[in-house]
Structures are given as C-alpha cells and as structure tokens.
Amino acid sequence: MYAHVIQKTNRREGPIQLLAALIFGVALVLAQTITAHAKMPESFADLAESVSPSVVNITTSTTVAGVQSGPGPIVPEGSPLEDFFNDFLDRQDEGRRPQRSSALGSGFVISEDGFIVTNNHVIDKADEIEIEFYSGKRLEATVIGTDPKTDIALLKVESDQPLPFVPFGDSDAARVGDWVMAVGNPLGQGFSVSAGIVSARDRALSGTYDDYIQTDAAINRGNSGGPLFNTEGQVVGVNTAILSPTGGSIGIGFAMSSKVVTKVVDQLKEFGETRRGWLGVRIQDITDDVAEAMGLEKTAGALVTDVPDGPSKDAGMQAGDVITTFDGAEVSDTRELVRIVGNTTVGKAVRVVVIRDGNTETLKVTLGRREDAENTAVPAVAEKEADPQEKLMFGMTVSALNDELRTQLDLSDDDTGLVVTDVSEDSTAFEKGVRAGDLIVEAGQQRIETLKDFEARIDDAKEAGRKSFLMLIRRQGDPRFVALPLDE
Template identity: 65%
Template sequence: MLAGLLAVGLAVASAVPVFAQERPATFADLAEQVSPSVVNITTSTVVAGRTGPQGVVPEGSPFEDFFNDFGGGDQPRRSSALGSGFVISADGFIVTNNHVIEGADEIEIEFFPGEGQPAELLPAELIGTDPNTDIALLKVEYETPLQFVEFGDSDGVGARVGDWVMAMGNPLGQGFSVSAGIVSARNRSLQGTYDDYIQTDAAINRGNSGGPLFNMDGDVIGVNTAILSPNGGSIGIGFAMSSAVVTNVVDQLEEFGETRRGWLGVRIQDVTVDMVDAIEGLAEARGAMVTDVPPGPAEDAGLEAGDIILVFDGVEIEDTRELVQIVGNSPVGKDVPVEILRAGDMIDVTVTLGRRETAEAAAFPEDGAEAEPETTNMLGMTLSELTPEMAEAMGITGDAGLVIVEVEEGSEAAEKGLVSGDLITEAGQQKIATIADFEARVEEAQDGGRKSLLLLVRRDGAPRFVALGLE
C-alpha cells in the first residue's frame, strides 16, 4: 500500500509543468543597441574651505601663507561627484537620481563614444526633482537629435522575478560599464512613501546611481538607485525604482518642473488580523482604516474616522501602502469613486482629489500631548475622563474621550503598545466622552457576542485603531 501511494505521489509531482527560459548567449547586441543613450554625469559644487588645525598654525605665523598655499586655508574649493543617467527623448531630456545632482552648481553630461554622438561634455539644465522617489530630470541642448531609450512595463513580461536584466552606468567612476543578472524580487520598499523597487543581482556600485535597468527588449524598467551592502560595494542586492513610478514622476517634472500628487486628506492605518472580529461586515484583514479626517477632500466627500477604504478608483485595496501609492499617482482634481465599509454597510462616495504638496502640512499640524493621572480601571488600563484642564495641558481642541493614565504591565493593552497619555476617542466605532459611554460600548460588544472591542486612540494628535480582547 505504501509503495502504491508513493507511486501516485511521484506521478502527481512529475505532472507539474516546468517552464525554462533560455539563457541569452550574449548581451553584446543589447548593449550595443542601448549604450548610445546612457550617459555619465559629473557634478561640481563649491564648498567652504577647511581651516587648519587649531593651535598648529597660529594666526600671524610665518608658516600661515605656506599652509594656505597648499589648500589648508579657508578659501572655497570645488567638490566633484559622479553618477549615471539615460536619454529619454531626441531633444535631450535625461533621467537620473536626485541624489546624484542634489546641491550641484554645475552638471555636465558625457555621452557614450561613437559616430554621431556628442564628443564634448554638454552642460545640463536641471528641470525638476522629486526627493520622494529620488528622481531628477535634466535637459541638454545639441544640434542634432540624440539617440534615446524608452520606458518599459515594470509590471509585465520581462520584469518578472527570474527574468534577465542588464544594468549600465559609471560604477566607481570607471566609465561606461555593463552588468547583467536577473530580477530577484519585486515591489520592494526601503523607506519612502512611494517606494516600488525592483531588486536585482546585476552588479550595481557607487556611480551606477541614476543609470538604467534594461529588460531584454532594451526598454528601461527601472532606475538604479540603491544597494544593500555592509562594505559599500555590490554583494548582489541592488534596487532600481520601477518604471511604473518613474514615468509618472518624469511626466510631471517635464510639464510642471515639480510633482503634483493626488491627496485624499485622511490619516489611515492597516487593518490587522486581530481587528477583524471587532469590525462588523469585514471578513478578512485588508483595506485601509481611516483614523482621522481633517478639513479637505475626504471630509467634503463625507468620509469619517472608522471607515475602511476597500476600493479606490476601481482597485481593491490590500493595505495602506497600496492606497497611498494609488492616490499619489492620481491626477490632482480627479473625481474618484471610493467604496468604504462603515458600521457593517458598504457605502459609495466620490472624492475630488486635492494636491498633497500644498495641503498635507496644513491639514495635519503636529500637536503635543501629555496626560495627568486619574483613577478607574478597565481592560488593563487606568482611565480618566478628559477635563478642560487636562485638555488645555495636552493641547487638545475639539476632542472628547478618556485619557489612559496607566497601563498594567503584561496586559493586552500594554502588548498592543498603549501607553500613559493616549486618548481614547471612540469605542466600538462610536464616540465616547465619559467612562459610562465606554462601559456601555463594552457591554454592547459582549452582548453582541464579540470577542474584542475596537478603540480609536490618539497620541500626539496622530490617531490609530487598536482592538482589545473582552474575555
């Protein structure tokens, strides 16, 4: 019997199809095709001079002039840096990283040597930058059309995990250089809000920054931006910002000289697994939960704290990162249909997007908050009703709720990160102002057979939802 089962298992296993992609015999043809569009970038910046060691060359010393003549004085000096880029249009638009040209006084472009290519260094004009995605757009003038490359689909065939890719640039200032590898991973996030990196094992080093990552069709699917390395050199973990992000940024920089991202006007947080039972009508941990709605597009559309955004502009939302990226890539002023879950009901609203760059700071000013202790113990917390004196001391205006004075060590509230000074403004997705309100919400949840209670907690003006168990 065991032998028969084993035979069946082997038969099933052998039936799984395996698709193999032929390894390219050479990258030479591809390199020859795209190299005229790849450029080296040299920047220079005037920096303050360095003063000699204190006490070593005293002022008025006969050695003072000698020291200054050999670069130890306080005269300004010029510092240079190197990077890479690529031409995206015949009239001379060039894409690179913002950190390659940031703070530069002069930017010069060197082209790949060849017939019809500019032989001299060309000065470049800075059109615009986007520090959020580390992308910059330059422009050079030349009497004849320049050879250029086009962006490819970083979400399609040729950019899948395991597909071959080729990087070009100016690593460590050594001049034009080619390296090849595969797509190691996709949708990587480093630190930025709009991160969507392609990870590759193609060698990327300092100086490669701003250079292109090509698919095997010669289309740019990423801009080489960063490496993960303990020693500053390539260890096979490189990151290229995906063309899906870059193309939108470049279009805006070319048209406006700056980015103009869509803005929804809400604070949001991920829906965690332990919240699902406490949220009526939600079957799985997905979507973006609204924690705060200041004056702006979302408030005008009727969104409220506690709403869960499940669909935005026809796209099902998995988490806050996805929502932020989709909103940011949407045009300012666009009317967007949004599907939200509120108190167990699905509601359709339409939001007219604002502009993030001009609205966000005004909508979400930073507040400070500190609490003063009171007594009353519930769910592992010592709670106090918010008095006018406490509100003034905490800098709270317009909010009512319960202040957490103390959290019991080892309690679930402590495990969930609640601390003294937090302000609970909602329980069970209903506003609370008194301990009686809180007790009523607990009782309602228990009578409804729920195992946890959803709390809206504010800390230093920033709200988030936390689910605490009732058992």
C-alpha cells in the same frame, strides 16, 4: 532520443501507436530545444551595443565651504612677530576657502531633444552638472525638476544633433527570473555593463511610493541613476540602491520601476514638479483583530483614523470607514492606497467605496494636491502624564477629561474622550502601543466622553459576540485604531 522511440515502437506497436510515438518524440525534442534556448541568452553584446549610446556618465561639482580647524593665534598689535603671523594666517586662509567637490553617477537619454533621467541624489545640491556621452561628447545639463520621494531627477542638455535615446518598458510585465542588464558608471568605470535576473518585485525600502525591482545584476556606487534594461532594450527600472554591509555589490540591488518613473518624469517635464493626488485622510492597515472587532469579512482595505478638513471630509467620509475600492481599483492595504491616490490626477472626481457600520457606501471625492497639503502645518499635542480620578480597564488606567488634564495635554475645549494615565506593561494594550497620555476618543466606533460611555460600548461588543474591542486613540494629534481582546 528520437531514434530510440522509433526503434522501440517498430518492435512492439502497430501503425497508430507508431504515429503517436513519432509525434511525441518530435514534440519532446522541440520542447527540449526551446527550453535550452530559454535558459540563457547566447550573448548580451548586441543589446549592449544598441543601448550604450543612450547611457551617460554624470559628473557633478559642488562648492563646499572651507573648514577652520580651530581658533587662530592672537598677537599683540605692534609685536615684532605681527608680520610673520599675518603671513601665516594668509596661507591658512587658502585652505579655508570654499572647495570644489565632485561626484559621479549615471543616467540615460529618453528623447532625441536631450531629456535625461537620473537619481535625485546624484545631482542634489550640485552647482554644475556635466554629461559625458558614449561617443566622448560632453555637454552641460540643467535641472528641469526633481522628486526626492522617488529619488528621480529630470535633466536637459542642448545638442545640435538629435541624441540617441532609449524607451521605457512595462515594469509590470517583468517577472521574477527574467533577464535584465544594468549599464552605468560604477566606481568611475564608465559605460560598464552587468547582467542578472529579476530577483523580486514590488520591494519597498523607505519611501511612500516605493516600487523597486530587486536584481542580482552587479550594481555599485556610480551606477545610481543608470538604466535597468529588459532583453528588448527597454528601460524597466532606474538603478537606485544596493543592500550591502561593505558598500559593494553582493547581488542585491534595487531599481525604481518604470511604472513609477514614467509618471514622475511626465509631471516634471510638464510642471517642473510633481503633482500627486491627495485624498485627505489618515489611515492604518487592517489587522486580524481589528477586522474581527469591526465584523469585516476579510483583513483588507485601509482603515480611516481621521478626516481633517479636505477632500474626503467634504465628501462625507468619517473616521472608522474602511476604504475597500478607490476609483475602481481594489485596495488591499494602506501602502497600495497611497500609491494609487498619488498616481491619480489632481482635481479628478473619483468614486471611493467604504464599509461603514457593516454597510457599503460609495462616496465621490474630488482629489486635492498632496504637495499643497504637506506644506500645511499640523499643530502638535504635548504628551504628558496625568494622575486624576482613575479606573482600571484592559490593563489601562483611564480618566475622564477635566480642566487640569486639558491643560497638561494641551487639549482644546472641543476635544472629548478618556485619558490613559497608566498602562500595565504586561497587558495587551501596552503590547499594542497604548501609552500614558493617549486620548481615547472612540470605543466600539462611537464617540465617548465618560467612563460610563466606555463601559457601555464594552457591553455592546460583548452582547454582539465580538472577541475584540476597537478603540480610536490620539497621540500628539495622530489617530490610530487599537483592538483589544474582550477576555482580558
């Protein structure tokens, strides 16, 4: 390519054009060379050799109670067959005695003094945990702490010699298309290496704090708890799950990002448990119709549906507030807010920006601890149908509260609002999940107690030119905003 450019310019161009062509040709050749080298590493051998001593196989043992297959025979006392059946039952008891069950997994050493990271499900309920190192050395491990919400566990072994370890990397720097390498104990085949790319980022499976890296590096049973490395030998994820109809790798694996893991590990190391921040509100995502009904400029933020006793209530937050910023970070949806709050230090005073009645307000909230709040029981409300005085609105039949309804729905004297007694199945309200037994506590972001209040809020929304009408409903104690079209 370079020679061709020279020949062409010598035939037709002057010195300046020739120089430009030469520069272009050199740049083109260099670009092609760089691209060729960037396409694929020549080998992962050096990387595998450097990190393998820090990756471990984990074998757990669990005592499983023996199972009796059915009722034993009954032999009359003094029968000639009594001794025979007693011997028979003794032999059967051997099979019903507690048995030992073993499981295999992976992990990796993160410090020379023997801290090891793995998945919680690898060591859950284990009586004994044995760590096998690349060198063949075996050590017993103890559990420092676990976090079922992110499926992370921190173990510790005692060693006479400093142990080889690997550092965490920045998972946020991992881009879709980057090369990664998984090391672990798949299907009992210890210290196995597989390579692939980052297929997707920020995947959520079922957990509140999920932040998974998706990869096509082969991950199978036994890889759980093992590290996912970048090409610098840094751990950017902990291999946790696969998506497969057969139970084997089909090229869709998930590793919990190091951004999440490092925070969990630090807390487990310091406290033996997690200590996540707690804002103390119930929230839901902002939908397009809810945003329109509230007059919001964009569909973003987290809509507060309830403020029980706790940090936010003490700070003056109200149901109907839209949280847009938390501690300086923009909030796009509820999932992001939960993650940001959970990663914030317990007891920290943070500034929370909310939109209330079209205006922006800043609240200062001192965070509580989520784990403490989750251990507090929340009374449930029984869901039952009622059939008192009724009026049809938006395809819903609603009624003002009375003593009979309070008893049927187990509501207190402090509860106010309208009860939904029936919902037409072809209505938008039914489509959006409104059901008989729901309690409408707010309409147009104002408290209501009577049918007259409800109708007045509808008229206010129409006069304001709204296309949708916002209601706050409660079902079994859980609040939720619902936006209904005013033209229905």
